[in-house]
Amino acid sequence: MIRTERAADGAYRTVTLDRPEARNALRPADLDALEAAVVEADEPVVLLRGAGSAFCAGADLDAVAGLDDPEAFAAHGQRVADAIESADAVVVAGVDGAARGGGVELALACDLRVATPAATFAETGVALGLFGAWGGTARLPRVVGEGAALDVACSARILDAEEALRFGLVSRVVDDPAAVAREVAENDSDAVAAVRRLVRAGARGEETAAAEREAFARLHAEHFPREGACPDG
Template sequence: MGDAVVTVRTSKRERIRTIELANPDRRNAVTPGDLTRLESAISHAERTGDPVVYLAGAGAAFCAGADLETVVSLSDPAGFARHGARVARRIDESDPVVVAGIDGPARGGGVELALACDLRIATPEATFAESGVLHGLFGAWGGTVRLPRIVGEGNALDLSLSGRTIDAQHAHRIGLVSRITDDPFDVAIDLAERPADALRGIKRRVRDRSDVDAQERAEAELFARLHDRHGETISR
């Protein structure tokens, strides 16, 4: 199976860099190659001074998370976890304001990529699940770091321990989703009308927090141990 393609489109009118996860036949499941391209796209948006990045999925899903065929065959699960965590952190710490436009399912790593964004804007059709536990794993791309920070420890444990799916309204009630709208891109357009230096400054101040390296290392190590234990059952 070849890597999916992350296409990058730039809107010349709204000063918005659009990054689209474009593997709709697999609900935009993410491979290591996709993570690398996503990281490069974020870095490019930062270098070119794009004030707003819009992250979306092609077709009827936002992102199904890590590609399960890839996960089953991992020879270095800790490295894969660190790779995903690094890309999520790159989104988190980048200069542009990153808006996740979530239409349809967001699962596992897809939720974690969205958590790294500054705003998560959902359509009424969006659904969310931290589904790693269903495979004997967990969200290792910063999920155990960011999810409790955003929705609170109780809600984070409920979602992560159960693996259950929640709808957009529920996600909004617990703070996982910033807004629900028919067209999330409209929010990106609105933000792009604000002064870029103000957007960047606000993001830096709100995002200023203590180092999470140790937490991400612990995530990666636990993910590797669980992968060794449950890896053969993931695709069943």
């Protein structure tokens, strides 16, 4: 169900949710495969996509209906989302088609979210008597703000790509998300990783000023060594 492909020049890896007949809904084994595909990537950028007409419909409802331990299933999804968020690679969610429930939550765990004009987003769990429990109640307000998060999460309404852009749920509407992955991959991977780490920490309310200075100094020393300086310092 999870398919991976490396760009010809090795610049990025594409991870595709490949269960189009089920709108790429995720079962427990699919979550494990997705985690492995992202965490084990040795490319600097991962592009997460869905096959067919949907990005991801979220959790497979048949699997949800048969759960013996719903709390463990929620913890499973949270662990995978956390793994995506903390992966070594920069993870770009390229949403083309429908993202629903857990699909929105997986996109929220990614570093960048871009949408094609065909993308739509909705947290539809409340219509079924549930809600997304893969970390979305924390990530959604962090990304779009509390008011917009409550609008999306409590209404179950569908946002098109342009409204998602206005909300800040995505940063761009593009024809080809792969172009964004390549754009990121063309930059210095150490600098990108440092910026990503610091922005993530700042969003969580962690003190970043000293870490920012230290990262800048380290990168400067690597890329702009002083003339005559010993390579080992």
